[in-house]
Amino acid sequence: MSNCLTIAIAKGYLFKESLKQLKSIGITFDEDVNWDRRLSADSTDKSIRVYQIRPWDVPDYVSGGAADIGIVGHDVLIENKKDVSQLVDLKFGYCRLVVAGPKAKCPITYFHGMKVATKYPRSSEIFFRNKGIKINLIKLYGAIELAPLTSLSDIVCDLTATGTTLKENDMEEIETIYDTTARLISNNSSLKFKYKEITELAHKLSNLPQEK
């Protein structure tokens, strides 16, 4: 078996940032790799194969052993809980999962049977259950801010980095459910058989200077 590590990285901002970090520890890709179209490529030194996949699919690729390791947001790991090892907080891709409601209706008091629109049903359910509030979940796939404005829901639980999109849609943040950043995760069996390679990479990535 080859000692090449396979790594599944969440498409989008995390992907670009991950490539930068890999570059800074000496893992580069040929200039002609066009990541706008390519789903996978080997690093120039052939030590790493990268898969560019949907964020929500990263935990499945890693727990299923299709990739040895992965880089994905903590929010996705909480929402799509899989049996994987979490190795390093990479500290980039900072976001918050927040509760927000229409500015016109704020301040909002939570009530039983409140309709909550979200991409994050598991996180939202746990959050409100811990508060003892029974909610009706509406799972949406995008444009979450529109739900309360069209009376589809009373409030939303949505991911935000700066809060700008919420503000632009006349929404007000009520509270933060959790903070999230990118995490390096590993398949448990890969961590057993490629312990040295994976922990070395983890160590290098965790020692990078952080941009603030």
Next chain:
Amino acid sequence: MKTLTPFGVSDYLPETANKYDHCRKTISTCFKSFGFDYIRTPTLEYIDSLKPGLGPHLEASAIKFFDSSNQLLCLRPDHTTPIARIVSSQMKSAKLPLKLYYQGPVFRRSNSAQKDMEIFQSGLEIIGEDSAKHDADIINVCLKSLQALGYKNIGIDVGHADTLANSSEENKEHLLNKDYIALGSIPKRGGSELFKTTDRIQSLDKELNSLGIKNMVTYNSGLVRDLNYYTGLIFECYIEGFSEPVASGGRYDTLLKNFGVDAPAVGFAINVSLLMDNPSALEKSNV
């Protein structure tokens, strides 16, 4: 006409069924050659009769229903607890140590369509012996039975129940969740020096050495299992190409006490369903 099966269970058509049969027979031949006797427990149990042994995790995952007299039944969620029930009742006067092996499915609730509810296991228990030699012996039998199936590249991780016992409540949670970020560091794997204060692991290392299998064992300072009955050795067996451990086991010296018999015990189970899920690997074993 409806011909589907529920999620979590599988039909084995003749080709697969033959492989399963081969697996089962190869493993039982190996177990017998090490002096283990076959024991069979029923598929259905009163949940109350297993309660002393099932931890909260297994009890919650058991598939339960009521019989005609409104008694709560379950499909057996593991083999070790029913065997403990038998050893404390019908086999109470049997001479210890007992060396028993079992084969058959266990049933656990699954909230994911990817996880089996019916899991075929082959495993064994040594009841009434408490020594590093017996700990090493069962690791050896586990290895030998997988090697008999033709698997190469097998690796064993060894840990100890002290890891959890000596951790704070928070860190216990982090270890069980494999959240090494919250834990603060990635648990070390290496030689027996990782457990230099655990005498039992030091003795185990010598036993593994004399059995000639030390090179297949890695000590893992983060190995924990969420079965609450482990009291000493914990081990997991990996095969390259499988994304999760194919076998696991350990020592549970207090389980039988919960059933009124003060006898130490050590054992393991091989997840035969997992071996069947990777038929290409089995083909390599010349089935």
